[in-house]
Amino acid sequence: MKKFLTVVFAILLTASTAHAEIFACAGEAEYCTPKNNAEFAAYWAQILAEQNLVKKICVHLRANTTLVDDVKISDDDLATQCMMILEITDTKVELANEADSVRAKVFVTGQIDLDELKSRLDGFRKNS
DSSP states (O other): OHHHHHHHHHHHHHHHHOOOOEEEEEEEEEEEEETTOHHHHHHHHHHHHHHHHHHHHHHHHHHHOSTTTTOOOOHHHHHHHHHHHOEEEEEEEEEEEOSSEEEEEEEEEEEEEHHHHHHHHHHHHHHO
């Protein structure tokens, strides 16, 4: 029984100390519409900000990590894989009324789990 508890304790200790490698980044974008379309402007600004965020993540992965070095993957496929596991952690929307329009500026912060991305890229590695 003592050995069993020792093994269980060791497994729990190992599992609790294991952690995922997370990469966080920020993106922003603006969108301008006629005065009565503030929600539309905010919606499109958020979409553009998230696209900007994914592009920044992809550039970082290609330039600063070895995660995609041995994988034949297009920028679009890499962006798609990142978008699938992207977790938006913070969103800030600023609306500014101008003469005859509304300008929405959106700031997003997001993160991806690099271990999850690595496992997703294993499929591309096998097909390379």
